[in-house]
Amino acid sequence: MRDISSTKSTNQFKGVFAGCMIAFVGIGLLSAVVNILYLTGSLFMMEVYDRVLPSRSLPTLAALLAIVAVLYSFQGLFDALRGRLLVRIADRLDLAISPRVYDAILGLQLQAPMSARYAQPLRDLDAIRSFLSGNGPTALFDLPWLPFYIAICFAFHFWLGVTALGGAIVLAAITLLTELVSKRPVEEAAKHSSKRSRMAESARRNADVISVLGMGPHLRRRWQDENRAFTREQRRASDIASGFSVFSKVLRMLLQSGILAVGAWLVINQQATPGIIIAGSILSARALAPVDLAIANWKGFIAARQSRVRLQKTLSLLPEMQGRMDLPAPKAMLSVERITAVPPETSESVLQDIVFSLEAGTGLGVIGASGSGKSSLARILVGIWKPARGAIRLDGATPDQWPAAALARHIGYMPQAIELLDGTIAENIASFEPDAQADDVIAAARAARVHDLIVSLPDGYSTEVGENGRALSAGQKQRIALARALYRDPFLVILDEPNSNLDSEGEEALTAAILGIRERGGIAIVIAHRPSALIAVDKVLMLAAGKQQAFGPKDEVLSKVLRQAPGNPGALKVVQTAEAAKA
Known part of the structure; x- marks a missing residue:
């Protein structure tokens, strides 16, 4: 008989994601179609300003509007499909990893009790699953299309492209700063959160002794100190993430106005049509939207990445068992052959030569x-x-x-x-x-x-x-x-x-x-x-x-x-x- 649970690999993340490769390719293709369809709004505005208004042709406007409605419908459909695919990938990860996580909760307590105090495998799995099911991965799939939109801005006019490129560089720098500055507060908040939960659970299990011996106020003060440390680091991480997010939004709005101003200057100098002003503004906003969304979800991305590393480390603490053949039921003898016992994660023996x-x-x-x-x-x-x-x-x-x-x-x-x-x-x-x-x-x-x-x-x-x-x-x-x-x-x-x-x-x-x-x-x-x-x-x-x-x-x-x-x-x-x- 083969012990199925023992054949699980310690690190299953690569295996799960490799098994979802077709889904990831599908998400990539859907992202390509969605990002191309995002051009619909800017091209529609350009056609309205450059063709419909000068010709005053209502049939042309109606035809363009019908085409836009169809394209927007497909855009929404494909956007929803990639979101559903990401949720299914998160579900598959949960189905594959959750049995090992449950075993880790039990196994760590037996084989590595000291490490188990700092392990939070279930919350780590939830954090990874929550990130995969959210908007963060969508932003990451859209980020590679930033050069595509910048190139179109250059196709409209050189100075429109330069303006959009400058804004993209600044937002990329903000993203990098968000990663560097918010990483430590998120890590510290996770540590304090784990310790706070352990203290509360310990108090719950020993409520009778705590009440009788009057330990409640003393333990409450210790818990409050840890809780304040958690909220402090959580506040720091949130302040950093929200600050950079707000700054990126303001910069994006400023960039849109800058694109309008550059476009107006080009129109005044007869180097561009009025439609390009609106199209360039919409296009630049769309080009930088994934950066803005990525910054807003960066805290979740860091938390998910840390959870993955922590969960892999937790699972690696449990030795992988090989498949074993069942043996006949014992019925004759128990032999203890000079055993020495050393409790897990300690160095001193508690039994010698029994x-x-x-x-x-x-x-x-x-x-x-x-x-x-x-x-x-x-x-x-x-x-x-x-x-x-x-x-x-x-x-x-x-x-x-x-x-x-x-x-x-x-x-x-x-x-x-x-x-x-x-x-x-x-x-x-x-x-x-x-x-x-x-x-x-x-x-x-x-x-x-x-x-x-x-x-x-x-x-x-x-x-x-x-x-x-x-x-x-x-x-x-x-x-x-x-x-x-x-x-x-x-x-x-x-x-x-x-x-x-x-x-x-x-x-x-x-x-x-x-x-x-x-x-x-x-x-x-x-x-x-x-x-x-x-x-x-x-x-x-x-x-x-x-x-x-x-x-x-x-x-x-x-x-x-x-x-x-x-x-x-x-x-x-x-x-x-x-x-x-x-x-």
Whole structure:
């Protein structure tokens, strides 16, 4: 089976635009026709002044007007067509890139969490799409026709051409200045906007703690400082763009008047006809209109260009996976071969030389003090992190030999921080599989002994849990997360602090679920602080400061490394004995 999503290229922009080459050629041809048809107004005025008025011929005027109406209709049609083509190109880019963007949002958080703070792939894609759908590209397609209009002005008269050329040079200089002066403010505004959004999202996620501890006013001041910095840079960029835009408009109007003045001087000296005055004025205005439009859209052009560079850099942070053949489902053994774990974008290891193997039907409890590396071990076992050294093998094969979707069917995972997604209970248990079978969902719920709890809810399995499962209690979320980890009987099930929010009934259900995994020939790994989570396991691994201190049968290891915590009969305290250190 080929993993289709893994065949996507990191840089797909060239591929998308190459696939749209025919559309771009069509836009170029339409732009050529549109710009030729833009001559209609100036030629019509010249004919009216030079032919109709002297001859006083109403039939000639009617015929010219009919021709102009037809030409203007085609001009509008072709202009609309190229606009629609640009929108379709933007849609095609979105369809091609958006799956990779969604994967980047998830992948960056896992593989490059520090870089993910500054990445905004979805907004970058929206910025590119918005620019392609707007007037900016139209102006860029019209700009190459500027020499054509200038040449016609020269054909009317040398001095008309010189005047139009001088105006074009000044406007070109304004365009260059717009690029140079507005680039930095737009970049700074984008940085402050990203930071401002991250601060607001962080405050939203932690609203309860912020409210109780009175952090609101302090965080608000920090957010306001960042917001003011954003608005300041945004204002600078807007002021620069609007200032140059207004200046170019004034210059264009002044140039039109200049063309009229030069044309009048030529008519007075009998070097041109009156029609050339009006035609030259209209033509020069049309010649410089794309420059004016380009300056007005330059801010969007810079933003889109920066978004493209940023998005390409973001996608390049995610390694491109090759197509992989599916392997048989693992059913015999998990081997951990002296793995060392280094979290993404850090240099210090959190696990060193961890080695053990588990056969089918085994339950392993992982114990250790806070910061000993237990959750890091869980993350590396499920494939969120890659080992810096060593290897993890399922029936002899490393996890990366499976396609990602296939591997997910063989591994169940219940993280320490329980997150349910906005949807129904059934959808959450089935991991939002579109073709999930009701029997599989119910079987997972029964394995977690949460079926009765679910059907007691007003809407049963169709109960909407809300964002982050806000409609459920912490214990209910934890038991539903356990059912999700057991969905479709994965071979390897890893449970990180699975009983942190459970009552006695929930702990009994957890014990039964672990035993059920072992009885069907799976492997259960339980990371625990409380001894009740270890009832159903037969082996224990002890970690301390990222190093393996002991591994073996449960009773043997616990007798060496644990003692009862004073004053708390429900908790066990890890102690490192000389004998354990040698184990």
